[in-house]
Amino acid sequence: MVGRKQPPTSVPGVRAQRLVINASHVAATHTYLALAAFGLALLLGCALHYKKIVKNGVAGYPDEWFPSVSATIGDWYPERNIFQILIALTSGPRFALVSLQYFLRRSPNTSLPGFLFAVGIVRTLMCGGWVYITSNDDHDVHDVLMVTYILCNVPWMWGGVLCTPIGHVKARRRRRYVATGFFVSIIPMIYFFVQHKIYRIPGAYTRYSFFEWSLILLDVLFDSITELDFKASNLQIVLGVSLDASVGCDDISPSVPSKGTSSVTETKSEGLAASSKNEQTVSHVSATVPRTFFQKTQAALTLSRDARAVIGFISDVYLSYLFWSIFTSLITTLFYFSVWQLALSGSELSLLVLLSPALLGIGPLRTWALTRSGQVTLRAVAILTGLGSYALKSPMQRLIVVNFANVVLLVGQTTDWSAGKDGYQGLLLGLGLVLLSLAKHANHSTNPVWPMLNEESGGYNKTGLFLAFCALYELATRPFTVPEEEKQISDSKDSSKVTSHGWLAGSIALGSMIFTLHCFFIDPSTIIAWSWTGYKDSQPKGPLPHLHGSLTLIAQAIGLALPTILPACWFINPLWFSYGCASAFVMYRFRDWTGFVGGLNLAVFVMSLLPTIIRQSAQPNKAGRTYSTAFFVTILFYLADVWTVAYAFVPGGVYLRERSDLVLVAQFVATSLVFEWPSRKRTAANSIVHIPSSTSFLVRHLLTLFSLSAVLVTIYRWTPVGPRPYKSGTGIINAGIWTVHFGIDNIGHDSQGLIRNMIRDMKLDVVGLLETDLHRTVYGNRDLTRVALQDLGYYVDLGPGPNMHTWGAALLSKFPIVHSQHHLLPSPHGELAPAIEAVLDVYGSEVTVVVSHNGQEQDPLDRELQSNELARIMAKSYPHPVIFLGYVVTKPHASRPAPYDILVYDGIVHDIDPQDWDRWCEYILYRGLYRTAYARISRGIVTDTELQIGQFVVPRHGFQLVNQTLEDRMIRAWKEDLPEDHWFPMEYYGNNNEGGMNGHFYHVFDTPLYYKLPEGAQV
Structure with a gap:
């Protein structure tokens, strides 16, 4: 039962038995079982196999004298088996803990509790994965599950602090302290891991192990704080059985809290109007039974709605990633022919497919593209052909299919942009770009779903297609509360009234922005290549792509997060434009770390403009000419960028020979059209982006996850042994x-x-x-x-x-x-x-x-x-x-x-x-x-x-x-x-x-x- 505890109701002929369990006991049971599992494994391991579990690939006792978690719980009998039995017993209370916290925190005003519930489930499954699949079983799988578990702790702990009921001051304070300790401990742990793995320093792994064990302890302590919330809310689990009627129910009910205590006890009734048939069926049992049944059903629906919103958001981000993947694959696929001839080969005409948004000038096509069936059909055709083209053996066949995929893709994508009102499309575009950059960072700087890759060359094309099917299915079955087609068409009409007089400026700025993102930020090492000058005194003079590329990703994440934090008017202010110009100048003019820092600031600037530029380009009634113009500008920038280096092989190349500075200046001139200059203040002010708080919350959490993933990828990809000649000692x-x-x-x-x-x-x-x-x-x-x-x-x-x-x-x-x-x-x-x-x-x-x-x-x-x-x-x-x-x-x-x-x-x-x-x-x-x-x-x-x-x-x-x-x-x-x-x-x-x-x-x-x-x- 979900709700306040109700007095028992007597019904003739019905005998009910109830078992009441304080929810705080569940939290305590989880804590004791978890501590017992790890503690017993450590004691038994040290007593029975001490020298074996402290030994590693670099050194053994006495240089290494304290065991790691993995060696303790996964290497030897009987500590491994005892640990796994106890951790299995912990799983029941752990799942219950996640569910009870969701019940206590849920609110009609936010989807955060539902998101945390989903994270808690994934986090629990990942925990089971890395404790049962040890490093000896499969080192890579163990590490991936462990890293995923740690990443899940970011939203879990951060969200846990935010969702702590206002009156639970003690619990909130403890959560802050423990969460801070957890994340601070990661820094020295990574440092000592590098000392052990890269520099192979004896004793470093022992120090690493101390921080590894501290993470385990802090993780358990964080979950144990839930006991304080349950006690303060007097949350109880009531198991009731109606013996005569053979009807059972579970009753989770917080009693009336004491004064000054805030807890979530009321439920939503919207959307839960049960049929009279169901009510009549259970009315003969008792008043409690139907109330419990309907409240349980309502709680399940609330959870489903919140979880579905998160899943829908993740699907949208993945679809945005696929947009960037297919879009950026076009110019690479066509240029295969140009590099063989070192001249204009005719394949360059494929760039004209980028003008396909002009088809949106056909009214019926655009109306259909706004519908659910139109959205799903366009994306399905574009994604399945664009991603599936990798299987074609002929480069010409791949080019033809990729051309077709981009025609369909851009029609569908620009339709969404034209109907956007609240900056959501701009944020999605940015999140897809950051995910693309992260995927390349993790996959040796190549996008794993590009058609130019296959299984032999490092591609994960089949995995990408499978996830695409999942995302498309989610989009096709996504629930909505009002007729979605009418809402989007209505929204697009409202949008057109706002900025109908500035379509050309928005088009030019959008075209420049797409090129800028493609040119500098689809790979985190591009701006490093711009600043790189070599070595001095056996040390690199600037950042290294495989080590410092994660900083570019973090800068992109910060830039995209800014519109969800700061007032929208900041990003159309000429001062912000001046910041972007200064960043670009430093990146272009200086080298090594100074130039790289300029590139990082440019990443922040460019990403922060995405919601504004997408919003200002939203011209529903002029979508055809708006987006075809935008991509025509993008085509011009593509050609100009190539001409700066290929000037010897193209007509008129001499005029752009080595003039990247002119191209960069043109990019900023085009981008300046979205800013609030005195002559167009009204236009820009009318185009200020308003981002809902729920969207902002999800965006910030996902960007945090991407940033941490980038750092962990860097550590994972770090070469375990320094370079050594193949035939050392031979000369x-x-x-x-x-x-x-x-x-x-x-x-x-x-x-x-x-x-x-x-x-x-x-x-x-x-x-x-x-x-x-x-x-x-x-x-x-x-x-x-x-x-x-x-x-x-x-x-x-x-x-x-x-x-x-x-x-x-x-x-x-x-x-x-x-x-x-x-x-x-x-x-x-x-x-x-x-x-x-x-x-x-x-x-x-x-x-x-x-x-x-x-x-x-x-x-x-x-x-x-x-x-x-x-x-x-x-x-x-x-x-x-x-x-x-x-x-x-x-x-x-x-x-x-x-x-x-x-x-x-x-x-x-x-x-x-x-x-x-x-x-x-x-x-x-x-x-x-x-x-x-x-x-x-x-x-x-x-x-x-x-x-x-x-x-x-x-x-x-x-x-x-x-x-x-x-x-x-x-x-x-x-x-x-x-x-x-x-x-x-x-x-x-x-x-x-x-x-x-x-x-x-x-x-x-x-x-x-x-x-x-x-x-x-x-x-």
């Missing part, structure tokens, strides 16, 4: 050069996994990757080094960023990068050529590695000037060792002004094999090292260029190798003449017909070339 260094064609393989899929496999198999200690600047809209804002870095362990220099307007160069090294410098090689006519000059600490000796991508043969002057600069860079470090890994475009031994002669003679370096006449693009040059092997490996389907590898031996420390003769360098040998650690993998012997691995094999010579060390070599 061997394997170096490779590979032009990887923008991370797109020959059939249009992301190639990071294939690149990683080749680097791993060939045991490359140093590798130069070219055509790697993917932090652009056309490449999906990806980080091509992320998979190799996180899966194999490398130091990474990204090279010149997207603001440097090159095709990109990156350096991966197993050896520490002492310092590095980025160069923009002279390019007066053609494409701007990048170069990285890095000094590596190779077994205690400093070796300079130069990675470069020169211009094409169409610009001979550029190539000559670039070669002169590269020769100068290599010559200045003479006689110290140098390895040159470059894309040169020249024939071997070509005389000046061709690059070969300039590089070899002016740079004072040797060709890795001057007798290899079959080269054109890629070259490996060296100095001051012993070369022992050289291989050329076919490209497979990864790219359009082979991988070249050189194997070198570093002279003993302190010895400088100079004046090597050609005879000393060219003592050829069979591999059997060298130790096995000099051999390249045998699995790659083969040809076009058979052999090799994944389409790769040794070609040109059909084998690696091996060389003996000269007599008297100092190694």
